[in-house]
Amino acid sequence: MKAQFIEVGTPATKTIHIKKVNTDYLQSPFHFHELCELVWIQESHGQRIVGDHIDHFLPGDLVLMGPNLPHIWLNDASFRETPVKGSVKSIVVYFPANFLQQLSEEEEMIAPVKRLIERAERGVRFTGRTQQEVIKLLSGITKRKGLGKLLDFIKILELLTDSAEFEYLGSIQFENSIHPKDTARINLVYQHLMNNFSGEISLQEVAAIANMTPPAFCRYFKKHTGKSLTRFINEIRVGHACKLLLEDVLSIGEICYESGYQNLTNFNKFFREIKGENPSQYRKSIRASAAKESLF
Known part of the structure; x- marks a missing residue:
């Protein structure tokens, strides 16, 4: 699956960047970027793709993704058909993979976070007590300033590195091939499938969206999604x-x-x-x- 590369912003390339989402429905395309990303869905539901993993999401979803891992959260059709102001709420934290290395050179401190980032290369969803404790910290982190915000984030990293309450999302075989060419085409196909899965979908209509013949589209889709x-x-x-x-x-x-x-x-x-x-x-x-x- 080709995905769009998105620039998150210069400040976040050296430190943490926290985004509070409050909108009617999620609109970001299938994309990737150079930072790690921790997503907590406060209010919303729908489908998400992380790497080659497809699943539903509900309020409480807590997912950590490593750099350049393609992903998207897309709401169910009802969010777009009858939009309700502020029905989607989320906290997203962006940070560089080497964030802790910029603060310390102690291997004892850095090694656990390195292992966490390695796991996050496939995307990991956290559950149980870890999920609850991290959500408590995230719920207040946007109000924290300066050192307090940094300390809360380090505590979050500690909880995630120590936890065994997680599941991998993407398969171990998944690799992201970064080819900006055809981004618009594959995103149109992707959006069509996600928005219309509850009805009949024919190969001919999807191939037409990609402006390809059905046989050519089948080869193209298999090559870029592995499915x-x-x-x-x-x-x-x-x-x-x-x-x-x-x-x-x-x-x-x-x-x-x-x-x-x-x-x-x-x-x-x-x-x-x-x-x-x-x-x-x-x-x-x-x-x-x-x-x-x-x-x-």
């Missing part, structure tokens, strides 16, 4: 289904159709192929996990 068009669409749909299963409001039959599938057989087949279990098992796992957490 077939069918696999890509199914990962988007299953990611959306996971969000609906987590919300635990709709029946599995309703979720099937809401996610773009026309029958339960196909829904179960692709869900199991991507998640390793069927929708019913996934929902049971979620409920069991929620019940366990409620005991603490």
